[in-house]
Amino acid sequence: MTDPAEADAPPPVPVLREPRDGVPEPLTGPDRLDALVAGLRGGEGPVALEAERASGYRYSQRAYLVQLRRSGVGTALIDPIALPDLSGVGEALDGAEWILHAASQDLPCLAEVGMRPSRLFDTELAGRLLGDERVALGTMVEKHLGVGLEKGHSAADWSTRPLPYDWLIYAALDVELLVALRDVLAERLAEAGKTEWAQQEFEAVRLAPPHPPRTDPWRRTSGIHKLRTRRQLALVRGLWRARDAYAAERDIAPGRVLPDFAIVEAARNAPATPAALTALPVFGGPRQRRRLDTWFGALDEARRLPDDELPPVTMPAGEGMPSSSRWRERDPEAAARLVAARAVVAALADEHTVLAQNLLASDVVRQLCWRPPGEFTPDAVAARLAELGARPWQVTLTAGPLGAALQSAAESD
Numbered sequence: 001m002t003d004p005a006e007a008d009a010p011p012p013v014p015v016l017r018e019p020r021d022g023v024p025e026p027l028t029g030p031d032r033l034d035a036l037v038a039g040l041r042g043g044e045g046p047v048a049l050e051a052e053r054a055s056g057y058r059y060s061q062r063a064y065l066v067q068l069r070r071s072g073v074g075t076a077l078i079d080p081i082a083l084p085d086l087s088g089v090g091e092a093l094d095g096a097e098w099i100l101h102a103a104s105q106d107l108p109c110l111a112e113v114g115m116r117p118s119r120l121f122d123t124e125l126a127g128r129l130l131g132d133e134r135v136a137l138g139t140m141v142e143k144h145l146g147v148g149l150e151k152g153h154s155a156a157d158w159s160t161r162p163l164p165y166d167w168l169i170y171a172a173l174d175v176e177l178l179v180a181l182r183d184v185l186a187e188r189l190a191e192a193g194k195t196e197w198a199q200q201e202f203e204a205v206r207l208a209p210p211h212p213p214r215t216d217p218w219r220r221t222s223g224i225h226k227l228r229t230r231r232q233l234a235l236v237r238g239l240w241r242a243r244d245a246y247a248a249e250r251d252i253a254p255g256r257v258l259p260d261f262a263i264v265e266a267a268r269n270a271p272a273t274p275a276a277l278t279a280l281p282v283f284g285g286p287r288q289r290r291r292l293d294t295w296f297g298a299l300d301e302a303r304r305l306p307d308d309e310l311p312p313v314t315m316p317a318g319e320g321m322p323s324s325s326r327w328r329e330r331d332p333e334a335a336a337r338l339v340a341a342r343a344v345v346a347a348l349a350d351e352h353t354v355l356a357q358n359l360l361a362s363d364v365v366r367q368l369c370w371r372p373p374g375e376f377t378p379d380a381v382a383a384r385l386a387e388l389g390a391r392p393w394q395v396t397l398t399a400g401p402l403g404a405a406l407q408s409a410a411e412s413d
């Protein structure tokens with residue numbers, strides 16, 4: 001007898017396990033690249049693109065594989081290690097719409113090899129604007145196209161050579177259905193009246209400048225909150241910088257050179273001798289013993305710093321916006337503004353079926369509340385939002401409600 005629950009269950013989603021045209025061999029020679037460029041010039045319509053990096057394995061964020069697919073050309077896999085200059089590919093695609101999933105992740109490494117889009121469609125960002133909370137490529141393909149993708153190698157070490165065949169399947173599938181997904185999402189954006197929103201967002205991603213260097217990036221060491229003194233922070237800074245220099249020189253991800261918890265443990269114990277350092281977890285291993293002079297030297301140098309060269313426990317006022325968790329003690333009025341503004345953004349996001357972070361970036365909301373305009377009129381708030389990088393559609397939707405919320409918060413103090 002059939003179980004009623006099984007009878008009511010939806011049919012299983014078909015899974016695409018290999019590209020329909022087979023798995024192409026990665027291009028490694030200039031002759032094959034020239035042939036691809038010629039084919040792309042004669043191709044039609046948009047081009048689906050992705051790039052694979054080796055995050056977590058390598059220090060750099062360079063591309064180790066570039067995948068593309070275009071009507072009339074099919075799918076191509078390019079090895080940018082063997083072919084580091086892909087400007088010819090970029091020129092052949094000039095004017096075509098590039099379709100990427102999470103474009104902000106791939107555009108910087110594509111630019112490094114000479115590929116920059118003149119038009120962009122980001123399928124992940126389109127999903128967010130439509131209110132999709134789960135925007136992984138496989139999830140979106142299944143939801144919007146009714147097809148599953150064989151996945152599983154996104155976190156692989158793509159600097160590996162030769163690349164395993166099953167990794168190449170994964171890479172080719174990444175671009176197999178992007179054009180079809182783009183078409184469905186574009187239709188749904190139009191139905192929701194969000195086409196202009198999407199175009200503004202895509203253009204902002206396409207033209208985004210490189211991220212500026214972080215101030216004191218060593219402060220992001222995991223577990224640093226356990227440390228309480230300036231001397232301990234100096235030890236973290238010294239060891240972090242030594243690790244970073246070593247990792248950059250050898251193109252190894254810093255966490256694979258020395259894990260964060262080992263840095264924090266060394267700063268907490270402040271070993272006074274090399275033997276004391278090797279007695280700590282991780283530092284006693286054979287690889288770390290070979291680098292012992294580097295690690296102990298960094299700690300010893302930090303230990304000898306005069307007090308006036310030690311880093312502050314927290315960033316001084318005026319050095320930047322503090323963590324919002326500290327606003328209540330630093331500036332209660334700003335904390336009240338932030339509570340009010342977040343409530344407005346959440347309500348508007350729900351009303352317009354868009355994720356709150358995409359309606360207005362969290363950092364923009366914090367900056368607005370930490371350094372608000374002199375008055376809370378819609379025009380003044382709109383000008384401040386534009387100054388902070390909000391797009392016109394975001395300003396239109398949020399300036400008036402945010403101004404009212406900020407004014408209300410000020411009057412209630």
